[in-house]
């Protein structure tokens with residue numbers, strides 16, 4: 001891998017994801033990051049829910065591109081993305097979602113996507129449209145830096161964040177190269193598995209975060225399995241950010257945008273490092 | 281759907297620089313100074329690689345390392361050879377098909393009899409090898425995907441033989457249509473998990489197997505059934521099937537004193553074809569033909585002709601040709617043959633297609649079923665419907681060879697080898713339904729209507 005590129009370290013100037021996490025840090029708390037798949041059940045709802053998340057305490061919003069073969073996703077997210085696709089979601093609509101959220105809030109918005117839809121559009125074309133829509137960058141669950149040369153180059157040029165994943169199984173050597181290739185933050189997978197709420201997030205998560213920090217990552221956020229304010233509090237004690245997905249998708253499915261807003265408020269009560277309720 | 285028809289495969293208009301033919305490799309190939317055999321991966325030209333979640337990279341590294349060491353270990357290679365000989369029944373025969381040859385322009389036709397292997401197809405070569413590797417890694421559990429059930433049955437067989445737990449993922453619809461193969465796997469001690477996610481087909485079975493693997497990678501080996509997926513799977517699965525091509529090359533030299541003019545195989549993910557092709561890759565005068573499932577006809581959109589009409593993309597860990605829509609979503613494939621009904625293809629085939637070393641053509645359901653009958657009636661061999669695609673291709677190639685004869689040459693001067701990848705016992709109900717051989721209201725008729733393959 002060629003790594004003349006900037007890292008998630010102090011050099012990540014201009015990174016919107018980094019800025020959002022640093023803002024939380026300056027308030028003495030971990031950042032809260034929320035995921036929803038775009039187009040579930042329709043594009044306008046995703047925009048409304050994204051805005052609701054931003055207004056109720058999310059520092060960073062992740063919107064996912066529904067994909068036919070989501071190997072890293074568990075049941076709840078699969079069902080939501082299947083519904084989005086059968087409701088006619090097309091990849092180009094992701095830019096309208098990003099724009100719709102960034103126009104109304106100042107939350108950083110990242111797109112989470114499997115790689116083939118980006119490849120199909122063309123990495124550069126996709127990245128340019130994402131930048132134009134105000135997107136912060138991409139989270140790429142099935143793209144490892146080893147295969148990402150074009151994305152490394154284009155994201156560097158356009159100032160977009162590159163969030164790669166690290167896992168409990170990641171070797172020290174890969175941890176170093178992945179941290180170095182990332183920009184914005186590094187996504188630490190809490191357990192060996194796919195997305196889905198879990199009653200407890202394994203002890204492995206803390207070790208992954210420590211390993212990523214040791215490898216030089218300034219910002220490490222933990223995702224997979226987090227669904228409650230208590231888990232957010234527990235993880236926020238050692239990680240720079242906490243990512244919630246499945247629980248928000250289930251809330252949207254069962255109670256619409258209001259339920260997403262309510263869950264976001266509840267989750268954000270878990271992010272205070274020191275005294276609770278330190279932010280609106 | 282329409283997207284597929286407008287795009288004509290690798291000449292697709294929006295194919296970026298990375299999609300272009302790897303001209304360096306193509307030149308090396310044309311100037312004959314580079315062997316194409318034993319390509320180690322991870323890349324075959326611009327195809328292959330590891331488009332996989334980071335969580336699985338350590339397991340792929342472990343597998344690659346174990347495989348490299350095993351290949352160099354005489355004890356391991358002896359173990360594989362012994363199982364091949366004393367369990368699978370290798371070497372398989374090479375049978376001249378004189379009456380079938382009359383339907384192939386009169387050229388000589390030889391059938392590589394993988395149908396005579398234990399479990400009835402080439403699949404056993406790969407599962408024995410990988411199950412041995414699983415044991416070397418200290419894993420106690422194997423998981424596999426299956427469409428019609430062939431690879432699932434083969435995996436369950438190898439797991440039983442070597443004392444491994446076996447879980448097979450199979451599309452829910454397929455578990456109903458292939459109830460007898462489900463029972464077969466269960467008899468062999470395997471657990472069959474019906475897959476109800478996504479389109480509930482083979483590709484979704486692979487997705488669910490990958491999800492299982494991520495969560496259980498400590499104890500579990502993913503026994504992938506074809507020469508596709510992330511590195512090292514394509515080159516590793518090929519390695520275990522290379523025995524097909526090696527035996528064939530020796531046998532054809534023995535029986536005819538020469539190399540064949542053409543070698544034919546069917547292509548689903550590409551494992552039987554790559555194993556056969558490998559024996560002849562560096563014999564530049566031997567033409568290699570892969571036959572993909574043309575389903576109802578490539579113009580209908582209902583097919584599985586991935587190389588013919590797909591375009592490069594990533595699925596299940598490898599960059600290769602892929603049936604995808606304009607959004608990069610995987611499209612559903614269609615074929616009368618469950619074993620060819622996959623929207624992807626192994627990356628080494630994508631490379632061989634681009635450099636022109638192998639040619640790939642679609643065969644429709646109707647052409648395949650016609651060749652199926654011809655072989656049954658001329659040779660007394662009922663082939664798998666997958667294999668019937670290779671036979672239909674051989675009929676076309678034979679006729680082309682005969683049409684291109686120079687004055688003074690005989691059709692019988694030309695030689696074709698066909699990889700008879702599997703026997704058709706599993707397909708009897710499908711074929712009987714297709715040819716309307718079953719009495720109305722028989723139990724079998726009901727099964728055949730649902731596409732059961734016995």
Ligand SMILES: Cc1ncc(COP(=O)(O)O)c(C=O)c1O
Nearest residue numbers: 548549550551552619666701702
């Ligand atoms: C008899 C037979 N031939 C061919 C195939 C296609 O697979 P591959 O292209 O990997 O050889 C199958 C798959 O199930 C099969 O059962």
